Amino acid sequence: MEGEQEREGRPHTGDQMFPVRCFTCGAVIAHKWEEYQDKINSGKSPKEALDELGIKRYCCRRMFLTYKSIIKELSRLQGAVG
């Protein structure tokens, strides 16, 4: 994909726009996103991952389950890096 480039360290997953807080209850959730991602990549189910991270309420859980990255789409639309 044009404009999309390798980043040092972790492989690029285009996941850097995860909401900082839960839309409903306002609890900070973004600090757990990468840990969640690692757990999913290691083969855990979303339920197990969320339970281990201590995300209890369903408002916060749906933030993880339904998140779709858009920074990848943006990088495709903008083409060459400015």
Add this chain to the structure above:
Amino acid sequence: MKIEIIDEDEFNIRFILYDAPIAFANSFRRAMKSLVPVMAVDYIDVYLNSSYLFDEILAHRIGLIPIKTDLSRFNMQNECVCGGEGCPSCQISFRLNVEGPKVVYSGDFVSDDEEIKPVYDNIPIVELFKGQQLMIEAVARLGIGKEHSKFQPVSICAYKIVPEIKIKENCNDCKACVEACPRNVLDSKDSKDGKIIVKDVLNCSLCMECVKVCEEIAIEITETNNYLFTVEGIGQLPIKEVMTKALEILKSKAEEMNKLIEEIV
């Protein structure tokens, strides 16, 4: 009025407020949520932003990052000696100067002050690709939740009435109420003579299912003046400080009200 703490850890607390009018319980809840000041970034100066996100989105994301707050050192801007213009005793700035490829985290902000910094270091703000650059100065100040939810010191702050559940003499131990209760409040296993006992009154939601199914009308649920609070802090302030500060604010508001009433009569 008395407060008894049931359990607490770094961010969560559950306590019972005894013998309080319900209006007080509610104003306590509202004070914790919307009147206790905490720090948050209120505006950012963008010197350079070649990332894929617009300045406004960056500002919004940065604003939501919780910042450790020291209430003894900072004033609300409208009460400050500077008259709201901004000075070291009412605001603090963070600088960010990064170049891609890199993920920018909340921990990348360089604070003017060692102690005033983001609560979490690993909140991703934006992903920078090769050649992209970010130069930002973010200015944080004190504010209250009434103004914007980024200034809220708590995320969950709720209370419910602790009921009094009475099982009367005419109970025939049919256990219909045990079956009906959706929250496993009632049980008969733990008692010696098979009588129904109230196992976990704090879990009761006052749904009255048990009363509905009881044919003998042997169960009675009454509301008390005790409230179970569940509070989850965001981390800018320790949760107990939020509680004491909220009570202080309520007290000063009540005193102000008293003064006004005295002027009238």
